[in-house]
Each structure stands twice: as structure tokens, then as C-alpha cells.
Amino acid sequence: MGDNPGSRLRTPAGMTHEPDQTRIRMTNTASHPNKTFPPGPPTPLFGLLLAQELVANALGAVQRLQREHGDVLYFRILQESFYYLFSPEQIRTAIVERADDHIRHERAIDVFTQIYGANVLTTEGEAWKRQRRILMPGFLPKKVAGYLGLMTAATNDNLASWFTQGKGESITIDVGNFTRKVTVDVILRVLFSHQTSETDSFRALEATLTLEHQSMRELYWPKTPPDWMPYPGRTAKLRAKDVLQKLISDRIAVRRAGRASRSEGDDNTDYLAMLLSAQDDEAQNKSAATLSNDEIRDNCMVIFAAGHDTTATALTWWIALMAQHSEYASKVRQEIAEVLGERMPAAEDFAKLNWLNATLKEALRLYPPAPLLFVRRVTQDITLGEWTIPKGSNLSVPVWHVHHDARWFPEPDTFQPERFLPGAPDIPRGAYLPFGTGPRVCIGQHFAMMEMALIAALLIRAFDFTPTDDAGMPKPKIAMVLQPERALRINFTRR
Numbered sequence: 001m002g003d004n005p006g007s008r009l010r011t012p013a014g015m016t017h018e019p020d021q022t023r024i025r026m027t028n029t030a031s032h033p034n035k036t037f038p039p040g041p042p043t044p045l046f047g048l049l050l051a052q053e054l055v056a057n058a059l060g061a062v063q064r065l066q067r068e069h070g071d072v073l074y075f076r077i078l079q080e081s082f083y084y085l086f087s088p089e090q091i092r093t094a095i096v097e098r099a100d101d102h103i104r105h106e107r108a109i110d111v112f113t114q115i116y117g118a119n120v121l122t123t124e125g126e127a128w129k130r131q132r133r134i135l136m137p138g139f140l141p142k143k144v145a146g147y148l149g150l151m152t153a154a155t156n157d158n159l160a161s162w163f164t165q166g167k168g169e170s171i172t173i174d175v176g177n178f179t180r181k182v183t184v185d186v187i188l189r190v191l192f193s194h195q196t197s198e199t200d201s202f203r204a205l206e207a208t209l210t211l212e213h214q215s216m217r218e219l220y221w222p223k224t225p226p227d228w229m230p231y232p233g234r235t236a237k238l239r240a241k242d243v244l245q246k247l248i249s250d251r252i253a254v255r256r257a258g259r260a261s262r263s264e265g266d267d268n269t270d271y272l273a274m275l276l277s278a279q280d281d282e283a284q285n286k287s288a289a290t291l292s293n294d295e296i297r298d299n300c301m302v303i304f305a306a307g308h309d310t311t312a313t314a315l316t317w318w319i320a321l322m323a324q325h326s327e328y329a330s331k332v333r334q335e336i337a338e339v340l341g342e343r344m345p346a347a348e349d350f351a352k353l354n355w356l357n358a359t360l361k362e363a364l365r366l367y368p369p370a371p372l373l374f375v376r377r378v379t380q381d382i383t384l385g386e387w388t389i390p391k392g393s394n395l396s397v398p399v400w401h402v403h404h405d406a407r408w409f410p411e412p413d414t415f416q417p418e419r420f421l422p423g424a425p426d427i428p429r430g431a432y433l434p435f436g437t438g439p440r441v442c443i444g445q446h447f448a449m450m451e452m453a454l455i456a457a458l459l460i461r462a463f464d465f466t467p468t469d470d471a472g473m474p475k476p477k478i479a480m481v482l483q484p485e486r487a488l489r490i491n492f493t494r495r
Contacts, residue, residue: 038387040074047077058478062398072387081393088430090384091397096438102376102395111218115211116305117298130280138274144446145347146269147190152344154189155455158182170493172468175319179312186451187303192251193270207240208304212480248300252293310369311448313481317367318360321415323465323490331355336461350453358417360452364434369481371400373436399433463492
């Protein structure tokens with residue numbers, strides 16, 4: 001739960017718009033008389049034509065701009081300045097070394113705070129640092145390993161309900177529907193330990209999808225009206241928020257009541273137990289050392305927001321790639337047979353599954369769930385070589401484009417898991433960003449990788465994946481995450 005796609009803009013690429021380029025450059029030069037500005041496209045009509053291109057085809061438009069103007073891209077739309085960074089070295093300088101000199105863009109934070117509350121995704125400054133300190137121990141690899149039994153139970157339940165065919169028999173499913181359902185069930189099991197009813201599971205999934213859709217819609221608005229005022233999507237949004245908040249708050253109340261009657265040494269290993277017992281060792285007073293019920297609820301909410309759709313879409317792309325590349329699927333199955341046989345994986349097994357990890361990492365490179373990091377608002381001038389990004393500007397890292405750059409990844413559009421095998425050539429730091437980078441790097445990355453590896457291993461051991469047609473890989477589109485443009489239907493044949 002670090003950076004996710006989202007922006008202040010009214011475009012999926014993260015933009016608003018602006019006046020004549022000559023006037024803009026004069027204005028900027030006046031406020032920064034000794035600074036020069038990177039190359040970029042002309043923006044007549046206040047940049048609205050460029051904004052329209054970015055809305056229609058964000059991935060293609062940014063790729064064109066990089067090709068024409070280079071690794072530091074500058075343009076104006078309306079009253080806003082935008083800078084895109086494509087070089088790993090510059091990304092590390094701006095996002096990691098100068099992390100204190102920018103914040104996430106206000107509009108995105110406003111939207112996600114209204115929907116998901118004040119949590120580790122949406123807070124800034126000291127409030128964010130406090131929550132991150134309290135939560136971080138629960139996401140360390142050793143702690144995540146303790147969730148594996150809960151993840152396995154949820155995954156096996158889904159495999160049993162979705163795939164009822166006998167050996168050698170095939171069924172065709174919409175992979176996106178399956179991955180969304182299994183990842184929601186994993187989250188619910190890890191949150192609360194017990195199996196959630198099918199009714200609650202589907203309601204949670206439906207509510208999550210509703211809130212994601214409304215988030216994307218509101219990112220295009222200059223401001224969200226208050227909840228008492230009618231606006232598009234308001235009723236569905238409030239109903240979905242209520243579903244998730246009630247589900248979580250009820251579990252918090254039950255667990256609080258149970259803890260009050262027991263000693264502190266309770267043996268729950270789920271995420272909620274971690275939130276209830278987490279402490280901030282740097283807190284100045286006792287009330288700030290632990291999370292309130294509202295903070296616990298809001299951080300459970302963000303698990304649905306940041307931890308569900310990202311993992312689901314990554315698994316969807318991985319399954320599609322395995323269906324298209326049977327030679328790599330065979331390598332993964334052979335490795336699983338040698339390491340696991342027919343038993344369930346233990347946490348220490350995943351480090352031995354080199355081909356499985358490599359195919360997952362290559363899927364995340366080709367199809368990063370968050371193709372653009374949150375747009376940053378620069379709070380202090382940032383100098384990158386000959387260029388300066390002035391205070392007040394918007395700063396973007398186009399992850400998809402960095403991942404598809406032949407300088408860092410030869411034959412960048414080709415599926416080559418060997419890039420991530422032990423002994424492969426080093427990848428430049430800052431060139432591989434599926435979970436972001438810097439202090440805001442996704443707090444749940446170890447959780448996500450173990451969850452994906454578990455589900456992938458159990459699926460590929462049990463089934464052969466084959467495409468339903470010769471159309472090849474679907475084109476990606478930016479929604480809240482990088483999704484296939486069309487529904488992805490795959491044949492699953494039981495081995």
C-alpha cells in the first residue's frame with residue numbers, strides 16, 4: 001500500500017491543462033530567472049489538445065512524447081506544469097533522495113480519503129510516518145509468512161468452487177472474475193481468520209469494485225460535492241462504503257470484546273490481530289502509540305483498495321502469459337514438482353521457485369498494475385542535472401514506459417522471465433518499479449508477492465492453461481489499475 005495509479009488531473013495520465021506555451025515559459029522564467037526548462041511538446045489551446053490525446057491513449061501518448069523529447073519531459077496544461085521522468089537515475093534522485101521535497105497530489109488524496117478514510121495510503125507528513133511505523137512490523141517477511149495458512153485455505157476453497165471438472169476435462173472462465181474473487185477471499189481470510197460467507201464475500205467484492213469505479217470517476221472532477229448533495233454515483237458510493245465499513249467495524253467490535261476477556265497473549269495471527277496489538281515505539285504519548293478503531297477500520301479499508309485489484313490484475317496477466325507461453329509454463333510446473341511435489345507450499349519454499357518468481361516478476365514488468373505512480377506536487381525546487389523542477393509543479397513517474405525501455409530491458413515487449421533468474425545481468429536501480437520506490441514503496445509488497453506466488457503455484461500445478469482463440473494478448477488499458485482491454489477467457493484443463 002504505497003503508490004497507486006491516481007492523479008489530480010482530469011486525465012488518466014495525471015493532468016489538468018493550460019495557456020500558450022510562450023507565455024507559460026516566460027512566466028516560469030520570471031519566477032525562476034536562472035533556470036532552464038526541459039524539452040516538451042507545444043501546447044496550443046491551453047494544452048487541451050494534448051490533454052485530449054492523453055485521455056484517449058495515455059500509454060501511447062506518453063510513449064510518443066518520450067520518443068520525441070527525451071528522458072525529462074515538460075509541458076503545460078492550463079495553469080499547471082508537468083514533468084515526467086523516464087531515467088532510473090533521475091527517478092531515484094527525485095523520488096528517493098528528494099522524498100521530503102514532494103507530496104502526493106491533492107486531488108487524488110482528497111478522493112481516496114473521502115472513500116477509504118485516513119490510512120497509510122492517504123495521509124501525509126507526521127500522520128503518515130506514525131501509521132507507517134505502527135503497521136510496518138505486520139508486513140515484514142516473517143510476519144507475512146504467518147498469514148500463509150490463511151491464504152492457502154482461501155485459495156483452496158476457491159479452486160474447489162470454481163473448478164469442478166475431472167482429470168483431462170476443461171472449462172473456460174473469465175480470468176478477471178476469478179482472480180478478483182480469490183484475492184478478495186484471501187484478504188478477508190487474512191483480515192479476520194475465519195471463512196467469510198459467500199454472501200459477505202460477494203458483497204465485499206461488489207462494494208470494492210463500486211468504490212474503485214467511483215474513485216476513477218471523481219479523479220476527473222475538480223472537487224467532490226458534499227455527501228448531502230446529489231451527484232453521479234453518490235448513492236452507490238455511500239452504500240458501498242457502508243458495506244465495507246460495517247463488515248470491518250463489526251469484526252473490530254467482536255475482537256475488542258473478546259480481547260477484553262482474555263490475557264494479552266492471544267494467538268490470533270490475522271491482520272486484524274496485528275492492528276489491534278500494534279505499537280508505535282516513538283510515540284510521545286500513550287494515546288498516539290496505538291491505532292484507534294477508526295484508524296484500524298480505515299487501514300482495513302485500504303487493504304481492499306490497494307491490495308485487492310492490484311494483485312488480481314497481476315495474476316490475470318500472468319495467467320494469460322502462461323497460456324501464451326507453454327514452454328515457460330512447463331518450466332514452472334517442473335520446478336514445482338521438484339520442490340513441492342503434491343504438498344502445500346511452506347513459506348520457505350517460495351525462495352526456491354526461481355522460475356515461478358521470474359515469470360511473476362516479468363508479468364509485473366510487462367503489465368505493472370500501477371502504470372503511473374501517484375502524481376507528486378513538488379514542495380521545493382528539485383534540480384536534476386541541467387534541469388530544475390520548480391516548487392508547485394506536478395511530477396510523474398511513468399512506470400509502464402520505464403519498464404518498456406530497451407535500454408534497461410532488451411527486447412522490452414517480449415516475455416523473457418530469464419531477466420529475473422539468479423545470475424541474470426543486473427537491472428539498473430530505479431528501472432523496475434512494480435511496487436513504487438522510495439519511502440512510499442508499497443508496504444504490502446511481500447504480502448502481494450507471497451499471495452501471487454501461492455495462487456499461481458496451486459493453479460499451474462493443477463491445470464494447463466490454453467487460450468480460447470488466436471487473438472494473442474489483449475491490449476492494456478488504464479482504469480484504476482492496468483487491466484486487459486477485453487475480458488480474458490482461458491481454458492483450464494485439469495492435469
